[in-house]
Amino acid sequence: MQNDYHHGNLKNALIQAGLAILAQEGVHGLSLRKAAKRVGVSHAAPYAHFADKQALIAAIAARGYQDLYILIYATAQKHQNDPQSLIVETAWAYLQYAIQNTHQFKITFSGVVEKASDYPEFREISMNSFDLVVDGVRACQRAGILQPGDPEMLATSLWAGVHGFTLLLLENQIPSYLLARYSLRQLLLAHLAQLLPGLAHHLV
Amino acid sequence: MQNDYHHGNLKNALIQAGLAILAQEGVHGLSLRKAAKRVGVSHAAPYAHFADKQALIAAIAARGYQDLYILIYATAQKHQNDPQSLIVETAWAYLQYAIQNTHQFKITFSGVVEKASDYPEFREISMNSFDLVVDGVRACQRAGILQPGDPEMLATSLWAGVHGFTLLLLENQIPSYLLARYSLRQLLLAHLAQLLPGLAHHLV
DNA sequence: CACATTAACTTGACAATGTAAAGTTTACCT
DNA sequence: AGGTAAACTTTACATTGTCAAGTTAATGTG
Structure with missing residues (x-):
C-alpha cells in the first residue's frame, strides 16, 4: 500500500x-x-x-483550548470544597499553562485566528470554559467570598483579570523589577486579591 | 527627477x-x-x-502605541483633579481606541511582533505608558480611593484588568447576552468597580 | 574640481507559501 | 459490475520575504 x-x-x-x-x-x-x-x-x-490555512489554525487553536480546558476543569474539581483555593489554583494553573505552552496559548487567544467565532468548535469550547468560571464565581458567592451580583459579569471580570495578567506577562510588559522583587505566584495572588477582596490574607 | x-x-x-x-x-x-x-x-x-518584515511591523506597532499613549495622556490630563474619573475615563479611552483601531491595537499587543523587547522604540513607549498608570494609581492612593500598597503592583493589576477586558471583547469572548443586557460602558464600570472598591456608586 | 566613498535605491533571482484546477485512486453503495 | 463520491496527487500560478549585484546621487577629501 x-x-x-x-x-x-x-x-x-x-x-x-x-x-x-x-x-x-x-x-x-x-x-x-x-x-x-x-x-x-x-x-x-x-x-x-x-477550507484554508485559517481553518487549520482554528482547529489547532481549538485543540489547544481543549487541553487548557481539561487542565482547568481538573484543577477545579480538585478544589471543589474550598471555593477560594478553587479560584486561586485554577488561575495559577491557567498561568502555568500559558507559560509552558506559550505558542499554543497565543494562537488561541491572540487573534491569530482571525474570525474565531466562525468556527463552531472554537465557540463551543470557549463557552464551556466561561461556564466553568461562572460556576466558580457562584461557589464563591455562596461561600461569601465574593459579593453578590450578576455572576456572569463577575466571571467576566475575573477572567479578564487573569487573562490580562497572563498576556502582559507573555508579552514581557510586566516591569522586570516587579518580577525580580516578587515571585510569579505572589504577583498573581496580589492581583487576585484585588479581584477577590476576601483573599488579602493569602498574601505572604 | x-x-x-x-x-x-x-x-x-x-x-x-x-x-x-x-x-x-x-x-x-x-x-x-x-x-x-x-x-x-x-x-x-x-x-x-x-532589517526584515518584523522590523517594519515593530515600527508600525510602536507608532500605534504612541498614538494610544497620546490619547491616554491627554485624557489623564483632562481629569487630573479627580483621580476617580481619571482612572475611569482613561480606561474608557483605552477601550474606545481598541475598538476603533482594532488592527492597530492587536498588532501592538497580540504578539504579532515576535520579540517586542528587541525593539527599543517599543520598550520605551511601553515603559512610558506603564509609568502613566503608576502615576494614576498614586493619585488614587493619595485621594484614598485605592488602598495603600506597592503602586507598581497595583498599576499592573489595574492595567491587566482593563487590558484583559479589552482583549476579551476584541476576540468576541465576552458572552453576547452580557453585551445585550449592559452597555459597554456599564460593563467596563462594573469591571473597574471590581478593581477599585470605592467606585461602586458610579454604577447605574 | 576630480575622485573615492557611501547611503539610498533598483533589478533580477530564488525558495517558500497559499490556493485553485484537473486528474487519479480507492472505498462504498446499489 | 458499475457508478459515484471522497481522499488524495500533480501541475500550475501569483504573492511573498529575502538576498546579491548593480545603479544613482549626495557627501565629503585631496
Missing part, C-alpha cells in the same frame, strides 16, 4: 503535526505545506479537510 | 503606508512589497531601513 489513499485520520494528523510545529517553531513556522509534508501527504491534501 | 533617489522620508512613509494597509486589510494584508508599492519604491527598497 505505497499510496496511502484514504488515510482515515488525516485531519487529526494534520492538527497534531501543526501542534508539533507550533511548539518547535512558533506561529511563524506554521504552514499548510509543512504540516502536510510532516504527515507524508501532498501539499494540497489538507484542502480536503480544511 | 524621475528617479526618486534619497527619498528622505522613506522610513516614515513606509510606516504610514503600513498603517493604512493595516486599517484597510488587517494584519493579514501587511506585506513589505505592498507597502513599498504604495509608496512608489521598488520592492527591495524597505531593506535599506528595516
